[in-house]
Amino acid sequence: xxxxxxxxxxxxxxxxxxxLATRTKMFCGxxxxxDAPPNSCVCPVCLGHPGSLPVINRRAVEFAVxxxxxxxxxxxxxxxxxxxxxxxxxxxxxxxxxxxxxPICAKGHFDIPTSDGPKRVRIRRxxxxxxxGKNLHDVPGCTLVDLNRAGTPLLEIVTEPDxxxxxxxxTFATELQRLMVHLGVSEGIMQRGHMRFEPNxxxxxxxxxxxxxxxxxxxxxxxxxxxxxxxxxxxxARQLEAWLEDRNYVMGSxxxxxxxxxxxxxxxxxxxxxxxxxxYRYFPDPDLVPVTIEPAWLDxxxxxxxxxxxxRRQRFVETLGLSPKDADTIADHRPTADLFEAVLAxxxxxxxxxxxxxxVWLTLANSAGVSVDALGVSPAxxxxxxxxxxxxxxxxxxxxxxxxxxxAETRKQGNVxxxxxxxxxxxLAESLGLVQVRDTGATEAWVAEVFARNEQAVRDALANxxxxxxxxxxxxxxxxxxxxxxxxxxxxGQLIEERLRNS
Ligand code: ZN
Ligand code: MN
Numbered sequence: 001x002x003x004x005x006x007x008x009x010x011x012x013x014x015x016x017x018x019x020l021a022t023r024t025k026m027f028c029g030x031x032x033x034x035d036a037p038p039n040s041c042v043c044p045v046c047l048g049h050p051g052s053l054p055v056i057n058r059r060a061v062e063f064a065v066x067x068x069x070x071x072x073x074x075x076x077x078x079x080x081x082x083x084x085x086x087x088x089x090x091x092x093x094x095x096x097x098x099x100x101x102x103p104i105c106a107k108g109h110f111d112i113p114t115s116d117g118p119k120r121v122r123i124r125r126x127x128x129x130x131x132x133g134k135n136l137h138d139v140p141g142c143t144l145v146d147l148n149r150a151g152t153p154l155l156e157i158v159t160e161p162d163x164x165x166x167x168x169x170x171t172f173a174t175e176l177q178r179l180m181v182h183l184g185v186s187e188g189i190m191q192r193g194h195m196r197f198e199p200n201x202x203x204x205x206x207x208x209x210x211x212x213x214x215x216x217x218x219x220x221x222x223x224x225x226x227x228x229x230x231x232x233x234x235x236x237a238r239q240l241e242a243w244l245e246d247r248n249y250v251m252g253s254x255x256x257x258x259x260x261x262x263x264x265x266x267x268x269x270x271x272x273x274x275x276x277x278x279x280y281r282y283f284p285d286p287d288l289v290p291v292t293i294e295p296a297w298l299d300x301x302x303x304x305x306x307x308x309x310x311x312r313r314q315r316f317v318e319t320l321g322l323s324p325k326d327a328d329t330i331a332d333h334r335p336t337a338d339l340f341e342a343v344l345a346x347x348x349x350x351x352x353x354x355x356x357x358x359x360v361w362l363t364l365a366n367s368a369g370v371s372v373d374a375l376g377v378s379p380a381x382x383x384x385x386x387x388x389x390x391x392x393x394x395x396x397x398x399x400x401x402x403x404x405x406x407x408a409e410t411r412k413q414g415n416v417x418x419x420x421x422x423x424x425x426x427x428l429a430e431s432l433g434l435v436q437v438r439d440t441g442a443t444e445a446w447v448a449e450v451f452a453r454n455e456q457a458v459r460d461a462l463a464n465x466x467x468x469x470x471x472x473x474x475x476x477x478x479x480x481x482x483x484x485x486x487x488x489x490x491x492x493g494q495l496i497e498e499r500l501r502n503s
Contacts (some may be wrong), residue, residue, distance in 0.1 A: 005209040005268075008240050010189070012169050012232055013124075013161035015198040015218075016176065017154045019131065019188050020063045025151035026099060026130045027054030027288075029449075033152075034192055038136075038146040046151030048093030053287055058154035061104070061291060062301065063185040067155055068105030069305050070183055071123045075298055079104045080290040085281045089145050090133035099424040100282040101185035103127035104291070110159075110179075112171045114312065115318050122160035122171055155185070161200065166232035173197055173225050178309045182334045190224055197222040201235040205243060214239040214249060215216050216256040219268055231261045234268055283500075312337060320350050326358050328405060329378075335368075335373040353386040360403045364490075376410045385425040393426065395489055397480075437486045440495075441478075446487060447495045450478045461500055472496055 003367035025032055028045035044052035068075050082100035108123035131154050133147035157176070163169050168433045177195055181188040188194050199219050205212040217239070219231040242249045261267075268323040306314070309331055315338075331337045343353050357372070361382065365372040385403060388394055394402065402425050429435050437443060451458055452476060463473035479492045 002207055003081060004241075006205050009206075010163045010165055010232070011202055011204055011285045012163035012165075013200045014157075014163065014169060014172060014228075015200070016157045016173075017131075017196040017198075018067070018157065018180055018188075019194040020060050020153040020155055020185055021187050022057055022059045022063065022153055024057060026057050026060055026128070026153035028151055030151065033148065035357075036148055038129050038144070039148060041148045042150070042171075047147060048091075048150075053448045054097065054285075056288065056291065057153060058105065060128060061293075062154050063153075063183075064104050064126065065293065065301050066183050066305065067180065067185050068108065069158075069302055070179055070308055071105065071110050071126065071157070073105035073108030073123055073126060075293060076102060076104050076106065077293050077295070078102065078290060079293070081285040081288040082249055082282045083285050084129075086279075088132060088135075089143065090135050090147070090291070091150065092133075092147070092487050096132065097285055097288070098129035098282075099127035100277075104293075110172070110176065111139045111176050111310065112168070114168060114171065115338045119168065121162045122278055124158045124160050125258060126155055126157040129156055142243070147408075163199075166229045166236065169199060169232050170225055170229040173228050175310060175459065178224075178332070181416040182306060182309050189463045193223050195223070199228060199229045199232050199235075201232055201239070203239050203243070205240070212243060212247075213251045215244055215251050217259045217268065218256070218258050218274055219261050220271065222261055224263075225282050227261050227263055230263075230266055231268055234266065238268070278332050305398070306334065309334075319342075320354070322350070322354050329358055329362065330354075333371055336371055339373045339379055342379035343382045343386070346380045348383040348386035349390055352390050353383065356382070356386055356389070356399060356403075359442060360400055364403060364407055375407050381406060381423070381425060386428065388426055392436060392438065392488065394429050395433055395485070395487075397485055397489075398429065398436070402428050402432065403432060433484065434486065436488050437483060438488045440491065443483070443495055446479050447492065450475055450482060451499060454478060456501070458500070462503060472500070 022032060024030060024412060025041075025046055030041045030046055033041055034276045043129050046462050047053055065075055074480055079099060079102045081097055083095040084098045084100070085095045087094050103125040104375040105126035109120050111118045111120050111121060113119075131149050131152040133145055133150035133267050136144040136146060137239050139145075142152040159172075173195075177190070179186045180186040180195070181355060186194055198217050198221065201218045202221065203214045205214065217235050219235065222228050222231055239249075242410070248254065258274050260271050262269060313324075313331040315328045316331055320327075322330070330340050340353070343357070344350055361377075365375055367401075368375065381482065385399065385406070389399055391395060405428050406423060406425055409428070413423075457471045457474050458465040461475065462468075464471075475496050476489070476492055479496070480487055485493075
């Protein structure tokens with residue numbers, strides 16, 4: 001019998017639960033908080049008391065639409081609510097309010113960067129639902145239930161199985177998180193469980209001219225990007241091995257299964273056979289009215305949709321001419337990117353402003369442990385610093401010192417909160433004595449003094465070709481030092497060269 005080596009292709013679809021950044025819950029007025037004492041943000045609605053009536057949170061609907069638009073989805077003009085029945089101690093109603101056959105968003109796509117260029121992942125649907133509470137197992141011998149999270153709005157996003165590797169899933173997850181934060185629809189803090197990923201993984205195996213599909217594993221509740229990548233990579237290996245051992249390990253012969261990820265061991269483990277939709281006995285929620293979305297409101301949301309981070313990075317590189325690395329750094333955080341664009345709009349040249357933004361402002365912000373916009377320096381003041389550098393009013397070595405003084409002054413004046421302030425860098429350069437001296441006479445006098453004081457270096461520069469460059473550099477440094485950093489380095493270089501030539 002002739003056999004070839006089996007070739008396996010990985011097929012992944014992702015389900016993502018995104019916690020929306022509303023102040024209150026999906027169907028009641030209770031606050032959404034993670035820092036409150038257990039069971040303090042609850043009411044008859046989210047506790048599921050009989051006779052209580054849910055009311056739809058308009059803001060959650062708006063966030064879902066924003067996310068759907070950014071994912072290029074079709075937004076339903078008519079959408080309704082369904083009860084998804086299941087029993088858990090952390091869900092006292094015994095059903096979850098969700099959307100079954102008429103999700104608010106459907107048929108979109110999201111392009112992610114890969115080493116082979118952009119890759120399109122289709123979005124099957126995105127629907128609104130409420131979260132369950134939390135079972136706590138930290139007290140021995142019993143399970144405690146905290147219902148503060150019960151009723152928190154979630155957007156469940158479901159992709160088509162277009163993702164072909166653990167690495168692509170990792171990229172998709174990180175880019176989606178960036179997008180949600182950028183849109184302001186989620187805080188996207190992974191450590192707080194704001195985004196939970198559930199990859200559906202199986203393999204298409206080609207062997208001896210036949211195709212085999214392994215059963216789908218759904219890995220439940222992954223709350224880090226690393227675990228998304230790890231769980232998929234583990235499933236790829238596990239499923240191939242399972243099929244090699246048992247050729248009946250294929251869809252139809254073996255059930256799809258739910259698996260859990262054990263982070264400390266880096267493996268998935270079997271939990272149970274995957275539920276089918278009919279297990280949930282979905283039916284329309286009789287307590288909630290359907291939602292009709294007005295075209296005018298939709299147009300308004302569409303018009304105010306911010307540019308996606310991926311598109312912005314691309315524009316920063318292609319239109320503004322930033323390096324991909326600088327574009328990544330600046331576009332990663334929306335207020336930072338907005339501030340950068342405001343600096344350019346205020347008249348700074350991108351060549352200077354880009355470098356200053358990354359090397360000076362971001363560095364100052366990082367060491368203060370805040371984002372650049374929180375430094376409180378206005379875009380006009382940042383632009384002015386770039387302009388006076390460009391004009392040669394100050395030299396590049398003085399930029400950091402002036403920027404530092406701008407931040408300190410802004411703090412002193414109490415302008416950090418308004419972001420409207422900060423002293424003029426031009427005035428600061430003057431008061432700090434950092435205005436560049438481009439007066440040839442004054443610079444010549446400094447050069448003459450340095451030549452007189454450093455005869456050996458001058459002789460080296462003249463006589464020894466091996467030492468000439470180093471000696472000239474040394475002399476230049478001495479002149480800059482003597483001038484207190486105010487000399488124009490270019491002019492100094494020219495004058496030193498001239499003087500050596502004429503010696
Ligand atoms: Zn409530
Ligand atoms: Mn769900």
